[in-house]
Amino acid sequence: MYVYIYDDYLNKSRYNKAINRMEIRLTDLNLNGKILRLSGIKNIKKAIENEIKLGAKTIVAVGNNQTVNKIIGAILSADLYADFQKQTLLGIIPIGDDNSIANSFGIKNEETACNIILARRIEKIDLGIANNHYFLNNAKIPSQETVLKISNYEIQTQKKGEIKIINLLSDKDEKKDTLKSSPHDGLLDIVIKNSKRDISFINTKKLLIESKHKLLIDSVVEIDTPVEIGVIKNAISVIVGKERIFI
Amino acid sequence: MFNKENKLEKFKDAETIIGPSIKVKGNFQGKGDIVIEGTIEGSVKTEASLYVGDEARVVANVEASDATIRGQLQGNIKSSGYLAIGENAKIVGDIQYKDISIEKGAIINGQLLYIDSSKNSKNKSSEEVES
Numbered sequence: 001m002y003v004y005i006y007d008d009y010l011n012k013s014r015y016n017k018a019i020n021r022m023e024i025r026l027t028d029l030n031l032n033g034k035i036l037r038l039s040g041i042k043n044i045k046k047a048i049e050n051e052i053k054l055g056a057k058t059i060v061a062v063g064n065n066q067t068v069n070k071i072i073g074a075i076l077s078a079d080l081y082a083d084f085q086k087q088t089l090l091g092i093i094p095i096g097d098d099n100s101i102a103n104s105f106g107i108k109n110e111e112t113a114c115n116i117i118l119a120r121r122i123e124k125i126d127l128g129i130a131n132n133h134y135f136l137n138n139a140k141i142p143s144q145e146t147v148l149k150i151s152n153y154e155i156q157t158q159k160k161g162e163i164k165i166i167n168l169l170s171d172k173d174e175k176k177d178t179l180k181s182s183p184h185d186g187l188l189d190i191v192i193k194n195s196k197r198d199i200s201f202i203n204t205k206k207l208l209i210e211s212k213h214k215l216l217i218d219s220v221v222e223i224d225t226p227v228e229i230g231v232i233k234n235a236i237s238v239i240v241g242k243e244r245i246f247i
Numbered sequence: 248m249f250n251k252e253n254k255l256e257k258f259k260d261a262e263t264i265i266g267p268s269i270k271v272k273g274n275f276q277g278k279g280d281i282v283i284e285g286t287i288e289g290s291v292k293t294e295a296s297l298y299v300g301d302e303a304r305v306v307a308n309v310e311a312s313d314a315t316i317r318g319q320l321q322g323n324i325k326s327s328g329y330l331a332i333g334e335n336a337k338i339v340g341d342i343q344y345k346d347i348s349i350e351k352g353a354i355i356n357g358q359l360l361y362i363d364s365s366k367n368s369k370n371k372s373s374e375e376v377e378s
Contacts, residue, residue, distance in 0.1 A: 153273025153289060161268075180260065192269060200266035200285070 002033025007063030022110040060091035100170035106241025127235035128167040146211035161194030186233035
């Protein structure tokens, strides 16, 4: 059974065409299922728990990065998370902007997303956790006046640049800096880029960030520091496309 | 002169790279290759290879299988494999090595101790060496 969870912003008329295209394609592929709208749900966690109880095999986030993060957050905090891990997959149908997570999985638009759901290529993916916020792609913070504390050592730089803590590569440019990054290894890849020739690369299971800046998670949520960041190995099974950008 | 076989070149695909503007304080330990172009204070240990670049400043005891030192290092070095010291290297500290090569111009202020795998460590030469 498929459950499609539509984000609030898809109520806007400018998304009607994309929604129609997607729904027609899903019908053509015989992938119809139940539709839940976040705008009509008071408690997303309870709603997802209910669908898992009813035997949902695939929960599909229809929207953008924020939609995926909201749904993953609800799944991981659900009492039935163990059941979700056993029986349920997460699918993504990107609509609109801010869709780097879908892009990571090789899902370019709503139509290819439907074909990918039908093909059911499955990958177990690690999840990053920053305080109590989950992230799939990365967390970013300016490098100047930021200290990273990792087990027995700490890292700092006085130059302006960016620190990125990567769980899942989000684009091909990022791949150039972090060739070995994998979302299956139980490690977070820290990339500190202060210039084209000044790039540092370290991996770790957990770290603490202290900074005067805020940490930006998956390009949508900002949180205050200090932040403890960790990784949950193989937290979620995701339906991915052939053209995913990780190994 | 050193060539690729002598491993004076920076490793490709190192597990850890400390860039020029980065300062690391504490005990850094890894299993893969480590490249240091920035500053480290504390200690560095890896089961694989270590590369200390020309502009690097290391105030730490370092331990690695193979190691290439081209910058400044204040601390003891232990290399159980091949140790290459470049022409611009300035090392203040004792060196334990199995195989070693030292380029002309390198400055070493400390003892060189040969690691004999068949016997205990044996002092091969000591005191100040300037090649």
